[in-house]
Amino acid sequence: MSVASPTTHHVEVSGPPGDRFEKILTPEALEFIGRLDAAFAGRRDSVLAERRRRALRLASGCSLDFSIATSAVRDDPGWRVAPPAPGLTDRRVEITGPPQPRMAVNALNSGARVWMADFEDATSPTWENIIGGQLTLLDAIERRIDFTTENGKRYRVAGNPATIMVRPRGWHLTEDHLLVDGRPVPAPLVDFGLYFFHCAQRQIEAGSGPYFYLPKLENHYEAKLWNDIFVLAQDLLGIPRGTVRATVLIETVTAAFEMEEILYELRDHSAGLNAGRWDYLFNLIKNFAHRPDFVLPDRAKVTMTAPFMRAYTELLVRTCHKRGAHAIGGMAAQIPSGDQASREAALARVRLDKEREAEDGFDGSWVAHPALVPACRDTFGSVLGERPHQIERTREDVAVTAAGLLAVRRTAGPPTQEGVRSNIAVALRYFDGWLRGQGAVALYGLMEDAATAEIARCQIWQWQQHGAVSRETVLGLLDDECAALAKEDPSALSAEARDIFVRTALARELPGFFTVDAYERHLVRRSNTTEVDS
Numbered sequence: 001m002s003v004a005s006p007t008t009h010h011v012e013v014s015g016p017p018g019d020r021f022e023k024i025l026t027p028e029a030l031e032f033i034g035r036l037d038a039a040f041a042g043r044r045d046s047v048l049a050e051r052r053r054r055a056l057r058l059a060s061g062c063s064l065d066f067s068i069a070t071s072a073v074r075d076d077p078g079w080r081v082a083p084p085a086p087g088l089t090d091r092r093v094e095i096t097g098p099p100q101p102r103m104a105v106n107a108l109n110s111g112a113r114v115w116m117a118d119f120e121d122a123t124s125p126t127w128e129n130i131i132g133g134q135l136t137l138l139d140a141i142e143r144r145i146d147f148t149t150e151n152g153k154r155y156r157v158a159g160n161p162a163t164i165m166v167r168p169r170g171w172h173l174t175e176d177h178l179l180v181d182g183r184p185v186p187a188p189l190v191d192f193g194l195y196f197f198h199c200a201q202r203q204i205e206a207g208s209g210p211y212f213y214l215p216k217l218e219n220h221y222e223a224k225l226w227n228d229i230f231v232l233a234q235d236l237l238g239i240p241r242g243t244v245r246a247t248v249l250i251e252t253v254t255a256a257f258e259m260e261e262i263l264y265e266l267r268d269h270s271a272g273l274n275a276g277r278w279d280y281l282f283n284l285i286k287n288f289a290h291r292p293d294f295v296l297p298d299r300a301k302v303t304m305t306a307p308f309m310r311a312y313t314e315l316l317v318r319t320c321h322k323r324g325a326h327a328i329g330g331m332a333a334q335i336p337s338g339d340q341a342s343r344e345a346a347l348a349r350v351r352l353d354k355e356r357e358a359e360d361g362f363d364g365s366w367v368a369h370p371a372l373v374p375a376c377r378d379t380f381g382s383v384l385g386e387r388p389h390q391i392e393r394t395r396e397d398v399a400v401t402a403a404g405l406l407a408v409r410r411t412a413g414p415p416t417q418e419g420v421r422s423n424i425a426v427a428l429r430y431f432d433g434w435l436r437g438q439g440a441v442a443l444y445g446l447m448e449d450a451a452t453a454e455i456a457r458c459q460i461w462q463w464q465q466h467g468a469v470s471r472e473t474v475l476g477l478l479d480d481e482c483a484a485l486a487k488e489d490p491s492a493l494s495a496e497a498r499d500i501f502v503r504t505a506l507a508r509e510l511p512g513f514f515t516v517d518a519y520e521r522h523l524v525r526r527s528n529t530t531e532v533d534s
């Protein structure tokens, strides 16, 4: 892998200035982003074009199978991924959340082994959140967060904090406040690049490392793209190759057919796979939205025990352990809110979910809230005992077929009126939160984020498409929910949230992601400030 030759690129910050943004947007950091962009923006275009081609093939009735072209990788018993890097051996409980100062401190001190600092599903990508998030990470690593709120709660990172893994945004998004030669930079290059530039060396010196979660990959070519990014980034900063580690979220149905190939492409930088269940469901609905045999019942009824979801998680554990990699479980959406009884019920549901994952062979799992850390830690603890993971449990008993992964029709039950209303209520309220800069929102006792909101709006599109609900009914319920939201919270952006819903759930063609169009329309704010030639 050669280092990119220096070329002249004009890097421009077009977003408004903010408090201490200059600490992140230094000329050197912008030059680094310019180099990543020069090397990889074109490949991002190819990734998106290939995604479109594949989506069209699936929409036109082609099915999916494990590829013959890559069978040599799957059949070769001779390769394994890199051993776990410092801080990533025992991952029995990982907490996720947006990189904001309070959340960062709470997550780092929560007792979880890993904090996944999320620029993706849990972050609304306003310019302030993106650069503020980078500042939070830098401050947390340099132990500079230390403040006390009016009610006397002190926020300061304590001893033995969680290991940080950063999740950049997916390839479908751009960062329109950073331009190279007048063109927006791919968002993942910004989130990865700024964190890597400022924090990689600091993390290594602190005995940890630059670690990442990679979202929404659709195939092993995208894994190769990330691997090439890691190699170039390490070379540019003089960091030894193989220092970076990344856990890939298997959260698209096409990636589920290429888990082993994805591990292979990233093997020198791999930190295993994660079962990103919510995006997985969204992606499955989206890819097969035109097919009547893929119509799912109410969202609440599609659980991890549905045969097609079990096939996906079983295959993930088997694949990871065959290659010496960690298999990390997904997010149970229940959060401990409301009265005592509701909190206990939420805890019981989460415990059940983690029990099943631990017994299936996962090495750890995610929680969305600090109060859930003990449940996950203890549940995995009772299966792992003194062991840091259970990678040695190879699950050779698991035999998953393509048909098993796609056996959605076995999930019984038509959607109900309550299911329709609930999806509309959740999507609308989530869009309102997202427009106001909040990427994860507690709604009706559940954690809602970009992935779960995508399920809600896609199901409405799918149910309407297949005659399970009419457009008129949806619009009527939508108006009811808008009125209810405006009454609950007069500052809510109900009209804009409604607009996003109509554009993404009721369009003639199903849009790929609500975030792409909504970002352009609602979140981009331009005001030229800084320019750098790289």
Ligand SMILES: CC(=O)SCCNC(=O)CCNC(=O)[C@H](O)C(C)(C)COP(=O)(O)OP(=O)(O)OC[C@H]1O[C@@H](n2cnc3c(N)ncnc32)[C@H](O)[C@@H]1OP(=O)(O)O
Residues within 6 Å of the ligand: 095, 096, 097, 098, 102, 103, 104, 106, 107, 118, 121, 122, 153, 278, 279, 331, 335, 336, 337, 367, 368, 369, 370, 440, 441, 442, 446, 447, 448, 449, 451, 452
């Ligand atoms: C599909 C997927 O991708 S899942 C991964 C992406 N999603 C996420 O990461 C969601 C993470 N969770 C969250 O963001 C939050 O839990 C929410 C928004 C759902 C609920 O947050 P809140 O309404 O603040 O919950 P609540 O009032 O119970 O919080 C109590 C305390 O716990 C803290 N807290 C809650 N969740 C978290 C978290 N994930 N990380 C750190 N601290 C947290 C709050 O900051 C608060 O502490 P504070 O008073 O010191 O500020």
Ligand SMILES: O=CC(=O)O
Residues within 6 Å of the ligand: 121, 249, 251, 275, 276, 277, 278, 279, 280, 330, 331, 451
């Ligand atoms: O990112 C996680 C998911 O479930 O989606």
Ligand SMILES: [Mg+2]
Residues within 6 Å of the ligand: 121, 215, 249, 251, 276, 278, 279, 451
């Ligand atoms: Mg996701």
